[in-house]
Amino acid sequence: xxxxxxxxxxxxxxxxxxxxxxxxxxxxxxxxxxxxxxxxxxxxxxxxxxxxxxxxxxxxxxxxxxxxxxxxxxxxxxxxxxxxxxxxxxxxxxxxxxxxxxxxxxxxxxxxxxxxxxxxxxxxxxxxxxxxxxxxxxxxxxxxxxxxxxxxxxxxxxxxxxxxxxxxxxxx
Numbered sequence: 001x002x003x004x005x006x007x008x009x010x011x012x013x014x015x016x017x018x019x020x021x022x023x024x025x026x027x028x029x030x031x032x033x034x035x036x037x038x039x040x041x042x043x044x045x046x047x048x049x050x051x052x053x054x055x056x057x058x059x060x061x062x063x064x065x066x067x068x069x070x071x072x073x074x075x076x077x078x079x080x081x082x083x084x085x086x087x088x089x090x091x092x093x094x095x096x097x098x099x100x101x102x103x104x105x106x107x108x109x110x111x112x113x114x115x116x117x118x119x120x121x122x123x124x125x126x127x128x129x130x131x132x133x134x135x136x137x138x139x140x141x142x143x144x145x146x147x148x149x150x151x152x153x154x155x156x157x158x159x160x161x162x163x164x165x166x167x168x169x170x171x172x
Contacts, residue, residue: 015040019048019084019098026104026143027073033103034070037084039063044086051081051100079105079141104141114142124169132164 021027022034035058037046046067048058058069063086071078083097114136124130134142142162144153154164 016096017046017084017086017098019082019101021082021101021103025102026106028106029073032070032072033078034068035082035084036066036068037063037086037098038066039086041086041088044088046084046086048082048084049097051083053080057082073103073105079103104143112137114140126170127168130166130169132166134162134164136160 017037017039020036020038022036027033035048037048039046042064044063045059045061046063047056048069049055050057060067060069073079081100081102083100085095085097087094114134117133117135119131119133120128132144134144136142137160140160142164144162144164146153153166
């Protein structure tokens, strides 16, 4: 049976769209980022939504296979989790949302660095659990990296404090 929401039927086997961010999901404050929603059908309406925002961010009609929207990361408020979906005209079908994509806006050098604390402090035994706490007076999206690596270990969105927990630590 079809799910009915606001007079729109959702086909149970409808292919889902996918959302990607370019050049990456992490951009510096002031840089441009392009939201790209790929859809498996032609001539559809595409909607991009920021979670927790309560409103649609962008909407485009007649999309053939993908749509792109470029914006400047001019404020930290653009950071967050985004999804896209598409709707077909007649019969009107609203498809499932894409998987979420997290946009992280990196602070510029004029922002003071966050403070960092460890619990327990000092040396720990292999296999222990370590908690890393980051705090910024400006509020931020926090991303935890291991020194020497470009890949993030964890990230925590929104707020002035983030807590990262590392279980069963090793010497590495």
